[in-house]
Amino acid sequence: MKIATFNVNSINARLGNLTQWLEAVGPDIVLLQEIKCQTEAFPTLAFETLGYQARALGQKSYNGVAILSRHSIEDVLEGLPGDSEDAQARYLEATIQGVRVAAIYLPNGNPIATHKFDYKLAWMTRLHTRAADLLKTGGPVVLGGDYNVIPEPVDCENPAEWQDDALFQPQSRRAFRALLHLGYYDAFRSLHPEARRAYTFWDYQRGALQRDDGIRIDHLLLSPQALDRLVSCGIDKAPRLEPKASDHTPIMLELRP
Template identity: 60%
Template sequence: MKIASWNVNSLKARLPNVLAWLEAAQPDVVCLQEIKCQTADFPRLEIESAGYEAHVLGQKSYNGVALLSRQPIEDVLYGLPGDPADEQARYVEGTVAGVRIASLYLPNGNPVGTEKYPYKLAWMDRLYHHARGLLATEQPFVLAGDYNICPTDDDVYDPVGWREDALCRPESRAKFRSLLNLGLTEAYRLFHDEPHRYSFWDYQAGRWYRDEGLRIDHFLLSPRASDRAQGCEIDKEPRGREKASDHTPVVLDLA
């Protein structure tokens, strides 16, 4: 099973690029983030014509996640449990061929001195408790998406300059480590220990051309999913296209 995660930064704006990549890469499951459209406005006809079933949690102009699969998706969960008052569209989860797969868009958290940062940390607490519940089922699962976390200084082009950013602050990284301490495995680091490999490059200041990026798109795997992992790669090709998203796909291979 080939599972891809991609923050597309507006599906409407990137649809030709997304469809071209789906045709070329042929992933079995795709976790999309920041689709930036309401559920009813999701381009279902185009995605289904490409061979994918789609389950979508959308929101006007912001956020939005989708789970696509060539195989049936069962027992779909819309929204991260733990806060019924949370109206932001950031989480969708379903079962594909016996594997529980989630597409998540973790809050950015900036500016740190506003309510956005406590919201980010509280969201991560909810994810922690949900992951703990998933572990108790002993079903293999994959939590894929834009975590808006650089786990270490190796994952950011300028560690000093980004030290106080919500993506790199110690509190954010500690919450991420708490997920790993549950027994989850960060898939990319299972196969790659080299520093400064990125999945996001800002549009400003020529970051892409200077390879000044961040690695914030991750797969966290349960032990049973980790045992099946055969590779995890960052596909940089789509980031170099015209009208590209500022993120590029990350791809996980499971036996």
């Protein structure tokens, strides 16, 4: 089973890029972020034509997550539990072929001296609670998405550039590590602990892509039961090199049966 996560930065703007990538690579499950459309406007038919079922949780112009799957999507949970007042579309969870997956679009949190950073940290606390509950099920869990967290200095080309950014604040990184301390594993680092210049995002500005001035903020976190089945995990830079590309690129893992 191949599971990918991909922040598409507007599903309508990148639909051609995404369907091209799906046809070329053929993942079984894709966790999408920043679809930037309302739920009812999600282009389900385009994916059904390629053999994918689709579930989306969207909102107008911002955020939004979705799950594509070649298999039945069951027991869907829309929204991250813990705050009934939170209307932002950032979390979608489901079971596919016995694996519990979640598409996650964690808040950016900038500027750090505003309520946006407080919201980010509160959201991560809620995610920690949900992730702990999922571990208690004893089944394979894959939490994939744009975490908007640079875990370590090695995960960015120039750490000094990010010292005042919410993605690299000690509180953000500490909250990310807390998920690992629960018992989750960073799929990419589990197989590539020493990899450098392994990025999933390059800004559109200042020639970042051409200089390979990137960051690794898209992650696939695995429960121990999922880690036991992990065969491979890699970052596919090719979609970022296409015309009209998202500023993110996919990361994909494979689980054995």
